[in-house]
Amino acid sequence: DVKVTQSSRYLVKRTGEKVFLECVQDMDHENMFWYRQDPGLGLRLIYFSYDVKMKEKGDIPEGYSVSREKKERFSLILESASTNQTSMYLCASSSIDIRGSQPQHFGDGTRLSIL
């Protein structure tokens, strides 16, 4: 079974701090994704990566950056945390399919609170 592991289930940080969220997958997937999920807004894509050192902006990249130095690890960075970044953050991975139909495998999320 594919396993996507997020480093923390719960995290509390202060406004202005630099925050790192880590995600590791064990299935050699090429694609990795970071989403945030808020009540009433659903899943929104922040960034994704289709290869090591490659990244693409999603729908809401402002205030975030990412790093993918190794295939199995995808990090989300909040450069200067703000209260409106309090949310559930979900990481996912998928393999490449020429038809684009591979499902995403999700971690259990990190509930981040910015005080």
Added chain:
Amino acid sequence: SQKIEQNSEALNIQEGKTATLTCNYTNYSPAYLQWYRQDPGRGPVFLLLIRENEKEKRKERLKVTFDTTLKQSLFHITASQPADSATYLCAPPPGVGDKIIFGKGTRLHILP
């Protein structure tokens, strides 16, 4: 713009009945749709994929249909059980810029 809409925020169904959830899409023609289940505090879990040339797909008590004329997919759970209570999300293939757009989900409550 491309849009995915799921029929309602919450649906209450009596145990044993069939639950039907709707996913409508506008402004594009997906080659397939995926359905996911999400439990509170957990990440979504993939359930089923249906392609545009498949009218119907089944997996145990789950059935998905895909109507390209109506631009709609229906997700059915037959003989529903309280353990089926969860949020169900629909997702088309990547659209503009290869981003996967998830629907907001429908919270399903199966009442004992």
